[in-house]
Amino acid sequence: MDIPMTSPTSTPPHLVIAGGGTGGHLFPGVAVAQAFERLAPGARVTFVGTERGIEARVVPGLGYDLERVDVVGLKGSGALGVMRGLSRLPRSGLQARSIIKRLAPSVVVSVGGYAAGPITLAASLSGVPTALMEQNAIPGLTNKLLARVVTHAFLTFEESAPHLGGVSFSVPGNPVREELLKLAQTFAYEAPAAEGPFRVLIVGGSGGAGSFNEHLPGWFKAMGDLQTRLEVRHQAGRNRAEAVRPRYEGFGGQVQVEEFIDDMAEAYRWCDLLICRAGATTIAEVLNLGLPAIYVPFPQAADDHQRFNARSVVEAGAGVMLNDAELGSERAVNLLSGLMRNPESLLRIATAARRIGRPDAAETIAARLLAMAGKDLP
Numbered sequence: 001m002d003i004p005m006t007s008p009t010s011t012p013p014h015l016v017i018a019g020g021g022t023g024g025h026l027f028p029g030v031a032v033a034q035a036f037e038r039l040a041p042g043a044r045v046t047f048v049g050t051e052r053g054i055e056a057r058v059v060p061g062l063g064y065d066l067e068r069v070d071v072v073g074l075k076g077s078g079a080l081g082v083m084r085g086l087s088r089l090p091r092s093g094l095q096a097r098s099i100i101k102r103l104a105p106s107v108v109v110s111v112g113g114y115a116a117g118p119i120t121l122a123a124s125l126s127g128v129p130t131a132l133m134e135q136n137a138i139p140g141l142t143n144k145l146l147a148r149v150v151t152h153a154f155l156t157f158e159e160s161a162p163h164l165g166g167v168s169f170s171v172p173g174n175p176v177r178e179e180l181l182k183l184a185q186t187f188a189y190e191a192p193a194a195e196g197p198f199r200v201l202i203v204g205g206s207g208g209a210g211s212f213n214e215h216l217p218g219w220f221k222a223m224g225d226l227q228t229r230l231e232v233r234h235q236a237g238r239n240r241a242e243a244v245r246p247r248y249e250g251f252g253g254q255v256q257v258e259e260f261i262d263d264m265a266e267a268y269r270w271c272d273l274l275i276c277r278a279g280a281t282t283i284a285e286v287l288n289l290g291l292p293a294i295y296v297p298f299p300q301a302a303d304d305h306q307r308f309n310a311r312s313v314v315e316a317g318a319g320v321m322l323n324d325a326e327l328g329s330e331r332a333v334n335l336l337s338g339l340m341r342n343p344e345s346l347l348r349i350a351t352a353a354r355r356i357g358r359p360d361a362a363e364t365i366a367a368r369l370l371a372m373a374g375k376d377l378p
């Protein structure tokens with residue numbers, strides 16, 4: 001692979017992870033940060049994001065430094081939003097240049113999201129080796145633009161390559177955080193007993209899903225006698241749990257509604273089935289653990305990328321797809337009843353999922369970033 005390498009040096013490498021905004025962008029960056037430190041003990045990792053992004057809540061707790069840039073999105077934010085975004089570009093460009101000068105990183109990787117743009121561009125203009133990680137089958141706007149300046153793209157889906165011009169690329173998969181990889185090493189999905197409790201984990205991406213909050217309580221209440229077997233853990237999104245709880249009134253099973261799940265490893269271990277969006281990072285985690293999932297792509301996702309994310313998974317028999325418009329429909333009720341009555345089908349899906357997980361993605365990417373930084377592996 002034609003990744004330019006600088007000559008090995010003895011100072012510890014400094015990796016900058018640029019971007020974030022959502023968990024789907026940030027957590028693959030965390031996974032690479034953890035792998036980078038495993039491969040190069042003493043290495044420094046700094047995240048650069050925005051004050052509004054999930055990184056502002058998560059990164060300091062993980063013990064990494066976080067720098068903030070003032071940047072807002074352009075795509076899908078209306079004429080006024082585009083104007084506002086454009087007006088801040090010169091300012092974020094200057095901020096980015098000064099951050100890169102001060103941090104003097106050995107290598108910078110974009111994980112996508114708006115903050116990735118100015119930082120990765122500033123690094124590239126300063127001669128710092130740069131790369132991008134694209135989680136989705138159809139890349140986001142920032143990474144599409146950055147593909148013109150970075151030297152390498154790490155992809156989850158090969159089908160995203162044609163959207164990224166002629167950039168050199170590899171397809172290591174979407175990296176998964178250390179705690180989930182550790183769980184995957186000892187975890188083996190066991191299908192629930194045909195008559196026993198049936199645990200459903202609902203995850204609407206890092207921000208929750210409005211239509212899950214609206215339609216899932218009704219779906220479960222339409223499950224007839226099977227309701228009494230259902231134990232539901234419903235992640236509703238920040239400041240949305242209060243509105244969701246009353247919608248479960250009259251439900252014959254057990255339910256717990258939460259805003260955000262900090263310990264995803266524990267939640268994944270607990271469940272018999274996931275009902276989730278088709279965000280690329282959730283998919284990567286579910287495949288690594290080998291869990292059965294019903295994927296409901298977010299219909300408003302840019303370029304419908306979630307549908308494309310889920311497509312190859314479903315084609316491999318490693319998950320089931322349901323349209324957002326079908327939540328709570330007769331098809332949805334029949335689908336869930338069928339899975340509850342047929343544990344072997346859940347096990348089949350879980351086994352197929354596990355087969356296409358990519359547990360080495362983080363280490364593969366980290367090793368290549370180290371090489372780009374001019375560091376030999378110990």
Ligand SMILES: CC(=O)N[C@H]1[C@@H](OP(=O)(O)OP(=O)(O)OC[C@H]2O[C@@H](n3ccc(=O)[nH]c3=O)[C@H](O)[C@@H]2O)O[C@H](CO)[C@@H](O)[C@@H]1O
Pocket residue numbers: 022023024025027112135136203204205206207235259260261262264277278279280281282283285298301302305306309
């Ligand atoms: C609405 C939207 O456009 N979402 C995009 C966003 O991801 P978004 O953050 O919505 O979703 P993803 O499913 O990719 O990732 C969610 C991440 O957050 C974690 N998590 C989630 C809920 C929770 O309570 N606790 C928790 O820790 C999950 O374990 C996972 O690591 O970026 C992804 C990666 O580019 C895209 O594929 C998604 O389409």
